[in-house]
Amino acid sequence: MGGTVRWGVLATGGIAERFTADLRSMPDAEVVAVASRTEASAKAFADRFGISRAYGEWAALVADEDVDVIYVATPHHAHRAAAGLALEAGKAVLCEKALTLNAREAEELVTLARDRGLFLMEAMWMxxxxxxxxxxxxxxxxxxxxxxxxxxxxxxxxxxxxxxxxxxxxxxxxxxxxxxxxxxxxxxxxxxxxxxxxxxxxxxxxxxxxxxxxxxxxxxxxxxxxxxxxxxxxxxxxxxxxxxxxxxxxxxxxxxxxxxxxxxxxxxxxxxxxxxxxxxRHEAAEVMRCLRAGETESPLVPLDGSLAVxxxxxxxxxxxxxxxxxxxxxxxx
Structure with missing residues (x-):
C-alpha cells in the first residue's frame, strides 16, 4: 500500500474526535467515512470534520471499499463485536485499549486477524x-x-x-x-x-x-x-x-x-x-507504516503483548x- 491511507472511524465519542483531528493534520492520511449506531450522530461528526460519508450502522462502514483501515473507538464492551465485524469484512483494524473486556475476547480477535492475515493493533498510543x-x-x-x-x-x-x-x-x-x-x-x-x-x-x-x-x-x-x-x-x-x-x-x-x-x-x-x-499521530503513523510494509502486527504494539496485558x-x-x-x-x- 502506497500513498494516502484511507481511514474509517467507528464511533463518535471523545477519543474518536481526538484521533480524527490528528489524522486530519497528517498529509498521508485521509478520513473518508465514519459510522455510529445512529445516522444523526455519524452525520454530525462527519460535518464537524469534513468527512464525506456518514453511516448509521457499522456494517456499512466495514463494507466501504474505499476504506483501508478501521479505527474502533467504541466503549470496551463493544470492541470485540466492532473489531470482529471489521476483520470479518477483510479490513485492517486499530482498536482502542483495553483491547477487549477480557483475555478470551482478545484471543478471539487475535486468532481471527492471524487466520485471515489481517493487520490488528491495540491503540496503546503510549x-x-x-x-x-x-x-x-x-x-x-x-x-x-x-x-x-x-x-x-x-x-x-x-x-x-x-x-x-x-x-x-x-x-x-x-x-x-x-x-x-x-x-x-x-x-x-x-x-x-x-x-x-x-x-x-x-x-x-x-x-x-x-x-x-x-x-x-x-x-x-x-x-x-x-x-x-x-x-x-x-x-x-x-x-x-x-x-x-x-x-x-x-x-x-x-x-x-x-x-x-x-x-x-x-x-x-x-x-x-x-x-x-x-x-x-505516532500510533497512526505506526499503523500506516505497517500497512505499507505489508506487516500484520506492529513490533511496537505486538499482539502477544496486548494479550499478556x-x-x-x-x-x-x-x-x-x-x-x-x-x-x-x-x-x-
Missing amino acids: YCNPLIRRAAELVRDGAIGEIRTVQADFGLAGPFAPDHRLRDPAVGGGALLDLGVYPVSFAQLLLGEPDSVQAHALLSPEGVDLNTGMLLGWASGASALLSCSIVADTPLTASVTGSEGRIDFPRGFFFPERFTLLRNGQEPREYVNEDDPHSL MRTLDAVRDRIGVRYPSELAVTPA
Whole structure:
C-alpha cells in the first residue's frame, strides 16, 4: 500500500474526535467515512470534520471499499463485536485499549486477524510515544542495570455520577480498563508478563472498581506497585528503578514531555519530547507504516503483548471480584 491511507472511524465519542483531528493534520492520511449506531450522530461528526460519508450502522462502514483501515473507538464492551465485524469484512483494524473486556475476547480477535492475515493493533498510543520508546531502549541496553521496581499510577478525582459510563459495569466501567491499563502496560513493556498478581480494590455499589492497587511480581525478583482510581487525583507519575540507577517520569507519564535518567554516581540527564506529547499521530503513523510494509502486527504494539496485558487485567479483576454482565453467562474455561 502506497500513498494516502484511507481511514474509517467507528464511533463518535471523545477519543474518536481526538484521533480524527490528528489524522486530519497528517498529509498521508485521509478520513473518508465514519459510522455510529445512529445516522444523526455519524452525520454530525462527519460535518464537524469534513468527512464525506456518514453511516448509521457499522456494517456499512466495514463494507466501504474505499476504506483501508478501521479505527474502533467504541466503549470496551463493544470492541470485540466492532473489531470482529471489521476483520470479518477483510479490513485492517486499530482498536482502542483495553483491547477487549477480557483475555478470551482478545484471543478471539487475535486468532481471527492471524487466520485471515489481517493487520490488528491495540491503540496503546503510549507504546508509540518517542520518549517511552527511548526509555524502554535505555532499560533494554542496561542503562539502569537489572530492574528492581516499577511504580506507576493513573487516577482521576471525579466524582462520576452513577449513570456515567465509568460507573457502568455493562460497558466495562471502572478504573481498571480505562486507566489501569496504562500502568500495567508500562510495567509489562519493561518486564513482560508477571509471574504473580495481587490486588485490592474499593468497589462501587454497581460493582465496578473505583480505586485499585496492584502488586505484580516476576521470577527475577522485580516487582511493580501500580494503582488506578476514579475517585482520587493521583500523581500520574512513573519510575523504574534498577541496580545501577533510575528513570523518572513526571506527571502525565503516559504522554511524557520529559523524563530523567539518574545513574548511580553520575549527573542526572533529562530527555525532552520535541513533539506534542498529547498527539495520537505516532500510533497512526505506526499503523500506516505497517500497512505499507505489508506487516500484520506492529513490533511496537505486538499482539502477544496486548494479550499478556489482558491476562493480567483479568487476574486483577479475579482478585478484586469484578465481573462484567456479559461474562456472567459465560462459564470460565
